[in-house]
Amino acid sequence: MPLLNTLLNWLRAPGWPGHLLALLAGALSTLALSPFGLWPLGLLSVALLFQGLQQLQPGQAALRGWFWGLGLFASGVSWVYISIHVHGYASPILAGLLTAGFVAGLALVIALMAWLWARWLRPTGNPWLACWGFAALWVLQEVFRGWFLTGFPWLYHGYGHTDTWLAGWAPLGGVWLLSFLSVLSACLLSEPGLWRSIRSASTGTALLLVIWLGGMGLSTLEWTQPTGSPLSVALIQADIPQSRKWDPDHIDQTLTLYRDLSIALAPVDLILWPETAVPVLQSQALAFTNGMAARLAEQGTTLITGIPVDEYDNDVLQIYNGIMVAGQQDEQYLKHKLVPFGEYVPLEEVLRGLIAFFDLPMSSFTRGPAVQQPLKAAGYRLAPFICYEAVYPHFAARLAAQSELLITISNDSWFGRSIGPLQHLQMARMRAMESGRWMIRGTNNGVTALIDHRGRITQRIPQFEQAVLTGEVQPRTGLTPYLHWPDWPLWLVVLACLAGCAVKRQRARRIAPATRK
Structure with missing residues (x-):
């Protein structure tokens, strides 16, 4: 327990120990995807990032997110080196530099997500809204990454659930719905404020059962x-x-x-x-x-x-x-x-x-x-x-x-x-x-x-x-x-969650000066 508490303190505090833990956490997401298929590690990876951004200022949050993204992309798209070196005839040093630049650039998208969360969206005092809002922002990040500069829609979190009960939701909302539900699950499970009372814990348990058992039930339906x-x-x-x-x-x-x-x-x-x-x-x-x-x-x-x-x-x-x-x-x-x-x-x-x-x-x-x-x-x-x-x-x-x-x-x-x-x-x-x-x-x-x-x-x-x-x-x-319907129903949920987080954050900022007076 002392070691666990120390790691959690590092994760939630600014500084290099937390950044290095985020780097390792990002790499865990790759293990959730093919060919490894260790999907619980994907939940752990997201939970560690979510908790690691709870108390950081925007600048530190962006750096924390960048290290998490660096861990994800360095482990998940390292094959780019093979394309550049073996088939592109670049020297090992040049291929390594180009691959590193590519990975570092992709990680900036996660850094941007983390900065937005800490600067404009992270609600205080409402763990339920925080979980929903973070899952919504995650989907927005994946969609942006699949569009910006022609897009690189690789390593989406939802792909880790191709063979889990969540797969039953795919015909309803595609891989982005799976990403949303998986990230929401990870946030709910890692948020201690939701499990301190019987009423809140019961609500959280019911929601998780709807997500996971609902996916299992949906997988039995024939849509075509x-x-x-x-x-x-x-x-x-x-x-x-x-x-x-x-x-x-x-x-x-x-x-x-x-x-x-x-x-x-x-x-x-x-x-x-x-x-x-x-x-x-x-x-x-x-x-x-x-x-x-x-x-x-x-x-x-x-x-x-x-x-x-x-x-x-x-x-x-x-x-x-x-x-x-x-x-x-x-x-x-x-x-x-x-x-x-x-x-x-x-x-x-x-x-x-x-x-x-x-x-x-x-x-x-x-x-x-x-x-x-x-x-x-x-x-x-x-x-x-x-x-x-x-x-x-x-x-x-x-x-x-x-x-x-x-x-x-x-x-x-x-x-x-x-x-x-x-x-x-x-x-x-x-x-x-x-x-x-x-x-x-x-x-x-x-x-x-x-x-x-x-x-x-x-x-x-x-x-x-x-x-x-x-x-x-x-x-x-x-x-x-x-x-x-493509993605429209999911977009309505995403926008509602993000709007709720932004409004809650602005209200908290207006109340804080009045409280200090």
């Missing part, structure tokens, strides 16, 4: 309905090394591999190749893709593949990261959410050519239109997402609402043997849960998987293996509440 017969599908995981993917000397071998693996299959309704599986511009690859489409069509199979799409706009060549239904040039989708530096270079006129990392192959893609239609294949509408796009909740929901199936293609070779691909898979599972639709997920080297409408993986291929996954998916129709 099957439509038509199941589709037989085959997903090709070719496991092409990133170093060879764009090498002109290996392009023929790559195309031959995809051709042979596909032709050797028994007839299926749909074959999926991953992101830029065809490493040739669409205009130059039409003979190959049309030939494959015609050959597979003889056995009733439709081919969908990732491919760079080249088009001219006012005589200016534009190249898009695309996905197409082979043999049907009007059935294609052009990626809208591009990865900075991997697919386009911000401030290109300044940065291009400075170091090899700013000259990666195919890092000059053009952004596709924000509003596009689903792909039509095998008699159904498919919501297409290319790699990074599947991690944007609201963006994915719009296309999902118009479709019977979700389809995502990716090339997670950039992440190497890190936790990045498994985090990416977890986010794809959440998109299936939010929409109540099956997801077909094809990748170059893993994780290739079929995910049902409840977010459960029904089949998968191990990473870093050349293999073919065959199985069935069930198209579904109908809208979950999240697809019908």
Whole structure:
């Protein structure tokens, strides 16, 4: 107990001991996510930050939040180093500095949240409102992080509950509702003022039971309905090394591999190749893709593949990261959410050519239109997402609402043997849960998987293996509440909580001078 009291005193007081504890607490949140799945540590992580901000002045609170964010992002997105060093050809020192800058920049978002809490929102004398308000501010922080400078919607707290009872709430409010409920739970459990009386403790217990048992009950409901017969599908995981993917000397071998693996299959309704599986511009690859489409069509199979799409706009060549239904040039989708530096270079006129990392192959893609239609294949509408796009909740929901199936293609070779691909898979599972639709997920080297409408993986291929996954998916129709209303109900709750905190804080400030007089 003396040690625990000492740690709590450090956590609540300004100074370096508390900041270092916040750093460790932030790292605990990563352990709540895939591949670790230790979700109670996520609750502990948030509770430690919440308690650590209770008495700090705004400046110290911002620093405390920055250290917590540093722990989260340094542990959770360390795979960025692999992308920069191994595939971006940056030296270990340069890659380390760039990764550190990226992590430190992301942590500023948590610092801003903590500063806002201490400066304008933290209510005094009302632990109930404090818990609700902090959960609301947390959601606002996650939404902001997914939007600012094109966004980095990674490591959302709600993803840690993909396999807990809270998952039942996903069709109602998506990953942000799960974040809200999880953070609210952590704050309630850690707030001693709520557990000092029988009445308050009973209310807190009842609220927690509603949150967690309610999620369990909701998970039994079917929000969407099957439509038509199941589709037989085959997903090709070719496991092409990133170093060879764009090498002109290996392009023929790559195309031959995809051709042979596909032709050797028994007839299926749909074959999926991953992101830029065809490493040739669409205009130059039409003979190959049309030939494959015609050959597979003889056995009733439709081919969908990732491919760079080249088009001219006012005589200016534009190249898009695309996905197409082979043999049907009007059935294609052009990626809208591009990865900075991997697919386009911000401030290109300044940065291009400075170091090899700013000259990666195919890092000059053009952004596709924000509003596009689903792909039509095998008699159904498919919501297409290319790699990074599947991690944007609201963006994915719009296309999902118009479709019977979700389809995502990716090339997670950039992440190497890190936790990045498994985090990416977890986010794809959440998109299936939010929409109540099956997801077909094809990748170059893993994780290739079929995910049902409840977010459960029904089949998968191990990473870093050349293999073919065959199985069935069930198209579904109908809208979950999240697809019908998106985030509006949650936003009303968030804004009400934040307004309540701001009003309470201002009243306390007006009363304090009068009390001193």
